[in-house]
Amino acid sequence: MPGLEFDGLTASFNGERVVGPLSLSVGEGEHVALVGRSGAGKSTLIKLMYEQVEHEASLIPQDLGLVNALPVFHNVFMGQLQKHSVWYNTWTLLKPFRKDREAVASLLEELGMPEKQWIPAASLSGGQRQRVAIARAFYRGSPLLLADEPISALDGLLGHHVMEWLTSHFTTSVVALHDVEMALKYCSRIVGIQNGQIALDAPASELAPADIMTLY
Numbered sequence: 001m002p003g004l005e006f007d008g009l010t011a012s013f014n015g016e017r018v019v020g021p022l023s024l025s026v027g028e029g030e031h032v033a034l035v036g037r038s039g040a041g042k043s044t045l046i047k048l049m050y051e052q053v054e055h056e057a058s059l060i061p062q063d064l065g066l067v068n069a070l071p072v073f074h075n076v077f078m079g080q081l082q083k084h085s086v087w088y089n090t091w092t093l094l095k096p097f098r099k100d101r102e103a104v105a106s107l108l109e110e111l112g113m114p115e116k117q118w119i120p121a122a123s124l125s126g127g128q129r130q131r132v133a134i135a136r137a138f139y140r141g142s143p144l145l146l147a148d149e150p151i152s153a154l155d156g157l158l159g160h161h162v163m164e165w166l167t168s169h170f171t172t173s174v175v176a177l178h179d180v181e182m183a184l185k186y187c188s189r190i191v192g193i194q195n196g197q198i199a200l201d202a203p204a205s206e207l208a209p210a211d212i213m214t215l216y
């Protein structure tokens with residue numbers, strides 16, 4: 001996958017500009033953290049980027065987008081809906097194939113919740129729901145990840161494990177994060193958003209937490 005070029009991104013609500021116009025290039029292999037105070041425009045920016053790369057990216061939206069009535073397995077399988085025929089997907093709803101069951105089981109094992117595969121998403125905790133959305137994004141098999149606060153409901157150790165896992169399994173990522181230390185530790189580049197504009201753009205290796213805190 002070549003690098004990504006986003007040009008002239010803008011969003012307005014009720015006549016008020018909340019993002020842009022803004023341009024961002026993301027090189028293949030970069031892991032970009034979007035940081036900035038609440039309301040700065042990070043989620044809106046992730047959505048604008050996803051609109052442009054929908055066919056080649058995996059998304060973890062802030063609202064997760066799970067189907068509560070369906071078991072965890074089917075929520076994760078949804079990451080591959082577009083890869084299969086209607087026949088395959090309908091059959092999977094009733095009687096999943098062994099290769100998919102095993103692949104999803106191994107992902108859930110990796111994310112520390114192997115026993116939840118057949119539990120409806122409605123019965124999960126916030127952190128478990130977040131991990132299902134993470135597994136679904138991974139199951140899609142795309143090298144590019146766009147994620148909006150993917151570890152906000154995970155406790156410290158698990159949050160570290162998931163960030164390490166995401167940044168080593170996706171070739172390229174753009175992740176909105178409110179945890180500045182996580183951003184510095186796992187991402188290669190920090191993009192700070194302030195009032196819908198880029199206010200900081202630097203390699204993570206050149207920044208300290210205090211440099212980022214000026215955005216808050």
Ligand SMILES: Nc1ncnc2c1ncn2[C@@H]1O[C@H](COP(=O)(O)OP(=O)(O)OP(=O)(O)O)[C@@H](O)[C@H]1O
Nearest residue numbers: 013014018036037038039040041042043044045178
């Ligand atoms: N659907 C919407 N309708 C109206 N205003 C919106 C809508 N979505 C976002 N906004 C506004 O756009 C601005 C940017 O919001 P956005 O959710 O992108 O910020 P954020 O940086 O992701 O915040 P947070 O860290 O709290 O998630 C905010 O002022 C917000 O109120």
